[in-house]
Amino acid sequence: MIQFQYERASTAQAAVNALTNNSNAKIIAGGTNLVDLMKRNVMAPNKLIDINALPLREIRQQDGKISIGAMALNSQVADDKLIMEKHPLLSQALNAGASAQIRNMASVGGNIMQRTRCHYFYDTALPCNKREPGSGCGALEGMNRMHAVFGTSEQCIAVHPSDMCIALVALDATVLVAGPKGERRIPFEEFHRLPGNQPEKDNTLQNNEMILSVEIPDNAFSKNSHYMKIRDRASYAFALVSVAAALNIDGKVIKEARLAMGGVAHKPWRLKEAEKALVGKPATEETFRQAAEIAMQGAKAYKHNAFKLKLGPNVIVEALKNAAGLV
Amino acid sequence: MPLAWYSPQPERQEIMNEAFFDKKEYKPLDRVDGRLKVTGAAKYSAEYPLPNMAFAVLVGSRIAKGTIKSIDSKAAERAPGVLAVISHLNAIKVPGYQPKGEHPSEPSTNGQPLRVFFDNKIVSNDQPIVAVVATSLEKAQFGASLVKIQYTKEQHKTDLEANAGDAKLAASAKKNPKSPTADYERGQKDAFESAPVKFEAEYVLPTEVHNPMELQSIIAHWEADNKLTVYDKVQGTKMTQKNFAKEWNIPEENVKCIATFVGGAFGNGLHNWPHETAAIIAAKQVKRPVKLVLTREQMFTMVGYRPRTWQKIQVGATKEGKLVAINHQSIGQTSSYEEFTESTLMQTRMMYASPSVSTRYRILPLNLATPIWMRGPGEATGAFALESAMDEVAHAIGMDPIDFRLANYTESDPDKNMPWSTKYMRECYEEGKKRIGWENRKLKPGEVRDGEWLVGYGMGTGTFGANRNSATVHAELDKEGNLVMHCAITDIGPGTGTAMVQIASNTTGIPTDKITFHLGNSEFPNAGLQGGSSTVNSVGPAVLAACNALKEQLITMAAAKGNSAFTSAKPDDLMFDKSELQLAGKSAKTTLADLFKQNNIEKIETTNESKPDENRNKYSMNAFSMHFAMVHVHPFTGQVRVKKIVCCADAGTIVSPKTAESQMIGGATGGIGMALTEDAVMDHRFGRYVTKDLGDYHVPVHADVPDIDVYFVNKPDLLADPVGSKGLGEIAIIGVAPAIANAVFNATGKRVRELPITPDKLI
Numbered sequence A: 001m002i003q004f005q006y007e008r009a010s011t012a013q014a015a016v017n018a019l020t021n022n023s024n025a026k027i028i029a030g031g032t033n034l035v036d037l038m039k040r041n042v043m044a045p046n047k048l049i050d051i052n053a054l055p056l057r058e059i060r061q062q063d064g065k066i067s068i069g070a071m072a073l074n075s076q077v078a079d080d081k082l083i084m085e086k087h088p089l090l091s092q093a094l095n096a097g098a099s100a101q102i103r104n105m106a107s108v109g110g111n112i113m114q115r116t117r118c119h120y121f122y123d124t125a126l127p128c129n130k131r132e133p134g135s136g137c138g139a140l141e142g143m144n145r146m147h148a149v150f151g152t153s154e155q156c157i158a159v160h161p162s163d164m165c166i167a168l169v170a171l172d173a174t175v176l177v178a179g180p181k182g183e184r185r186i187p188f189e190e191f192h193r194l195p196g197n198q199p200e201k202d203n204t205l206q207n208n209e210m211i212l213s214v215e216i217p218d219n220a221f222s223k224n225s226h227y228m229k230i231r232d233r234a235s236y237a238f239a240l241v242s243v244a245a246a247l248n249i250d251g252k253v254i255k256e257a258r259l260a261m262g263g264v265a266h267k268p269w270r271l272k273e274a275e276k277a278l279v280g281k282p283a284t285e286e287t288f289r290q291a292a293e294i295a296m297q298g299a300k301a302y303k304h305n306a307f308k309l310k311l312g313p314n315v316i317v318e319a320l321k322n323a324a325g326l327v
Numbered sequence B: 001m002p003l004a005w006y007s008p009q010p011e012r013q014e015i016m017n018e019a020f021f022d023k024k025e026y027k028p029l030d031r032v033d034g035r036l037k038v039t040g041a042a043k044y045s046a047e048y049p050l051p052n053m054a055f056a057v058l059v060g061s062r063i064a065k066g067t068i069k070s071i072d073s074k075a076a077e078r079a080p081g082v083l084a085v086i087s088h089l090n091a092i093k094v095p096g097y098q099p100k101g102e103h104p105s106e107p108s109t110n111g112q113p114l115r116v117f118f119d120n121k122i123v124s125n126d127q128p129i130v131a132v133v134a135t136s137l138e139k140a141q142f143g144a145s146l147v148k149i150q151y152t153k154e155q156h157k158t159d160l161e162a163n164a165g166d167a168k169l170a171a172s173a174k175k176n177p178k179s180p181t182a183d184y185e186r187g188q189k190d191a192f193e194s195a196p197v198k199f200e201a202e203y204v205l206p207t208e209v210h211n212p213m214e215l216q217s218i219i220a221h222w223e224a225d226n227k228l229t230v231y232d233k234v235q236g237t238k239m240t241q242k243n244f245a246k247e248w249n250i251p252e253e254n255v256k257c258i259a260t261f262v263g264g265a266f267g268n269g270l271h272n273w274p275h276e277t278a279a280i281i282a283a284k285q286v287k288r289p290v291k292l293v294l295t296r297e298q299m300f301t302m303v304g305y306r307p308r309t310w311q312k313i314q315v316g317a318t319k320e321g322k323l324v325a326i327n328h329q330s331i332g333q334t335s336s337y338e339e340f341t342e343s344t345l346m347q348t349r350m351m352y353a354s355p356s357v358s359t360r361y362r363i364l365p366l367n368l369a370t371p372i373w374m375r376g377p378g379e380a381t382g383a384f385a386l387e388s389a390m391d392e393v394a395h396a397i398g399m400d401p402i403d404f405r406l407a408n409y410t411e412s413d414p415d416k417n418m419p420w421s422t423k424y425m426r427e428c429y430e431e432g433k434k435r436i437g438w439e440n441r442k443l444k445p446g447e448v449r450d451g452e453w454l455v456g457y458g459m460g461t462g463t464f465g466a467n468r469n470s471a472t473v474h475a476e477l478d479k480e481g482n483l484v485m486h487c488a489i490t491d492i493g494p495g496t497g498t499a500m501v502q503i504a505s506n507t508t509g510i511p512t513d514k515i516t517f518h519l520g521n522s523e524f525p526n527a528g529l530q531g532g533s534s535t536v537n538s539v540g541p542a543v544l545a546a547c548n549a550l551k552e553q554l555i556t557m558a559a560a561k562g563n564s565a566f567t568s569a570k571p572d573d574l575m576f577d578k579s580e581l582q583l584a585g586k587s588a589k590t591t592l593a594d595l596f597k598q599n600n601i602e603k604i605e606t607t608n609e610s611k612p613d614e615n616r617n618k619y620s621m622n623a624f625s626m627h628f629a630m631v632h633v634h635p636f637t638g639q640v641r642v643k644k645i646v647c648c649a650d651a652g653t654i655v656s657p658k659t660a661e662s663q664m665i666g667g668a669t670g671g672i673g674m675a676l677t678e679d680a681v682m683d684h685r686f687g688r689y690v691t692k693d694l695g696d697y698h699v700p701v702h703a704d705v706p707d708i709d710v711y712f713v714n715k716p717d718l719l720a721d722p723v724g725s726k727g728l729g730e731i732a733i734i735g736v737a738p739a740i741a742n743a744v745f746n747a748t749g750k751r752v753r754e755l756p757i758t759p760d761k762l763i
């Protein structure tokens, strides 16, 4: 770990200014990801801007949407009455992540910004284009069991590790950010990016911007949604594959559908074509199977993760069955 | 057909009948040190705040094989608080390092341990090559991040399967054809070929890492130029004392090793490792006490691991379920400098009544650090193959796997050709079947469901030698009736103190809260390592001997003062009842206070050694276990949920029922990890592990661990040792992994022969 300065921001504006003045500064929220990376010399900011004192912990209902402050804790959001009632999918996804202790520290903003768990990214003795552009992708021909099957590039096949974000992308969330020029809103689907030739960039947030809140529009999915996460142990492990499924069922027919996958891409992977295939169909296993097939189109496996091509559709079907109350 | 090696031994039964049951029953007792542990008062090796302490951080190599070309330590040396940057370039000469490249300590493994900071050779990735010593941990860490090292790389070999052709016989086998590592042959050589039912399969166990909660740590303190104290996380204080005395060429009595509390070890403290020597060198060099705590990552590369092991097994049987032949071979990893071996194939030689058995044990030196025994060491590895294969053969001939095992039950040890001292596995089969609900199991896999989930039942057996070493205990009894004992043995968590207090209380009648057992210090009387399930069997008898010696002294004192009832009394006749001394069957009694007053003394004391006896040459002594698992497997997502585990153990007398049960629960939990989750994955292109923290290397968490139901036969084995115990720590895990793998097969019809059984292997 290198030496760094520490500053407590008193306003969002002050935090943004501090980021603008020092391109090597980083915000610290719960610290559960950033501090780990600093200890391993993967990230080396020379200044930490602590935003824990900012009034960004609130979860509130606004016109047609719920707004969640960037500093709301993962455990706080998961257990929030309003969230459990209106967006149980988000609550489930949060509770599927990390451990109770980590969720008690982790913030919503930090969760969105958390970095990949790719082994090569974490070990400075190994090549990684995300950590050190141009050093090569260790995972491409390495131990890539945990890695992506969608949207990969020769430069990077890492996956985005968050569970919460899979629910948020399914729920059409928006990220409200503050920058030197004021506030702007980024649709969740456009927040994270694919690696392409710039795997060092996880997302579209600028260096001198910060997340203020996440907004979820009201919807009709609360009765029929499910987050299913398959992992190597029953709890406290990152997803091999996860699926957020949300349905609006009218009688027996699906009126609206939302579907997203985790553990398969460099970003939370929304499955719009599969969603289309569900709409207007009866909520049956047969329908779900067809949608799952469409969902997996274009997937490409590497040496150790071919199982995701089979596990992926199975989990989609299971998540949808659970969402529809068929299990 | 009577089996040739079976000869009933009538004497054995007589000894067993000599009523053990006259003794007081051992009751569950809370850990005597439990309060210290949960309140944080227990001090672990990194928790001694010595004045003027410095902190060392190790820098590991980034290649698996080659040489160090250069070390640029200038920036590190200039960093604030840095006291020294130590490497082979400037390390003080360790007097014991031999010029021929030998390390003086006698490792528990064969070969020569790594000599840290000796030369520029790199023999494994993350080998410690530089220590940065500073006035605080953070400063040392920062200093370490500034050290720049250049290497000359050589082609390394780390892949077991890819290099299997280079596997070789261990030196111990070449030296001694009777060694457990030597080739073994019984019966007819090609019996397998002509067996009516032939089964053959390969099994792979990945590298596993002990990963106790407590990180390996040491504080090295040179109290004088030739006087060393180490607060060290080890499983043997005497081993450590001897090794460092040799390494530093100083008298043994000048080395003190303190390991009062050890926060789990599972075997990784059975060896003195390079980081310990590094801290001692650093302490000498900066002339201050030096604390060195490994990082979790370094726990994967610097303090041993369970070696990845490939096995092939052939089982021949009759259609009626009688074994004809078992051929079992294995290849396990070792380092290029030490020959680590373990008893992978021993269970195959003696568990079942197969007239023909052959074993071939091989090791493969690779550019890896040396492995070390990990709980249930080789036996657990071997049992995965053997007990899976038994299940596979039972399935092939359409037999219940328990019936198949019972049809091949051994009434005496077919390997050593000796009777068992005791063996109560039939009781385990009966009880385990009942408790797991074996009657719900269907012979045909995939037949039982619970909602969407497939349900399966499986079992596996295990065994481990009832080892016993010599041990010495000092005991002191004061006039208030406080009994205080001392012994150098360590306690890595099983509850050694508790067990010893219970044995002493049981022998004397002194209440447990008046008994103290001090351990974990090389200045205390001699004991071996805490490993190989040998502590209760070795130290327990010494406690017994010391207690009896104290009782004898009391009898003599009482008799000398004219208390005639005591003249012909034996220790067994004497019991404490509070502070009164009672003679069995006699009304004669006296109080301790009176006796001490009459004799004008404050206390009595004794030092007693207890050693294995000649029964060891006449009987085969083993503890046995049997694990039953009920699992749910999701057919589409491949998730396995262990729903219930029943552990049955024939471990002789259970002297501490509560901590013994905890041992079994811990072992079963480790077995779940072995079966389902643990895997130290290496990228062989670099020879580096990629899963090397507790986030990526998955030990079971609470959600993975179901109800674990423990049954002890609890019959003494007085041939093994006077306490009657046979050891427990190892058998707690041996056989668990195959029980789960067999249950998964019963649920799904899918046989996974390479652990761990992760969801991808079942879809």
Ligand SMILES: Cc1cc2nc3c(=O)[nH]c(=O)nc-3n(C[C@H](O)[C@H](O)[C@H](O)COP(=O)(O)OP(=O)(O)OC[C@H]3O[C@@H](n4cnc5c(N)ncnc54)[C@H](O)[C@@H]3O)c2cc1C
Binding pocket: A026, A027, A028, A029, A030, A031, A032, A033, A034, A035, A036, A051, A070, A071, A074, A096, A097, A098, A099, A102, A105, A106, A107, A108, A109, A110, A111, A112, A113, A114, A115, A161, A162, A163, A164, A209, A210, A211, A212, A236, A237, A238, A239, B694, B695
């Ligand atoms: C062992 C382990 C297991 C885990 N398992 C899971 C899991 O299964 N599923 C899962 O989803 N997650 C998991 N996590 C990750 C966990 O969810 C994240 O560490 C956590 O959400 C990060 O939040 P934080 O507040 O601690 O972020 P920090 O560590 O404080 O920050 C993380 C990053 O976000 C940036 N940041 C923080 N807040 C803002 C903001 N408001 N605006 C802009 N940038 C910001 C920081 O600069 C930093 O780069 C696990 C973590 C660990 C350590």
